[in-house]
Amino acid sequence: MIRRRGPPSQTWRTFLRNHADATAAIDLCVVPTLTFESLFAFLVMGHGRRQLLWFAAQREDTERRVAEEQKRLEHEAALQEESRRAYESRLPR
DSSP, X not given: OOOOOSSOOOOHHHHHHHTGGGOEEXXXXXXXXXXXXXXXXXXXXXXXXXXXXXXXEESOOOHHHHHHHHHHHHHHHHXXXXXXXXXXXXXXX
């Protein structure tokens, strides 16, 4: 058996803990209404603070609509990042 030289690599748990702030889960769920119609909910959950980052509901489930929601999410994330950087640049160092 070949021995590894150098320090051992980090475990999967350590990797997830270190990158939790930059990781999100995306889900597309079917939600029945009181009138037995179907709504399609697009959810994005952030793992870092375990919070809902984005939510959208729509009557149709098409690739085009999901792609639109993804673009909206990316745009919103870019705006939040820009706002955070502007705020941090004003803080005293």
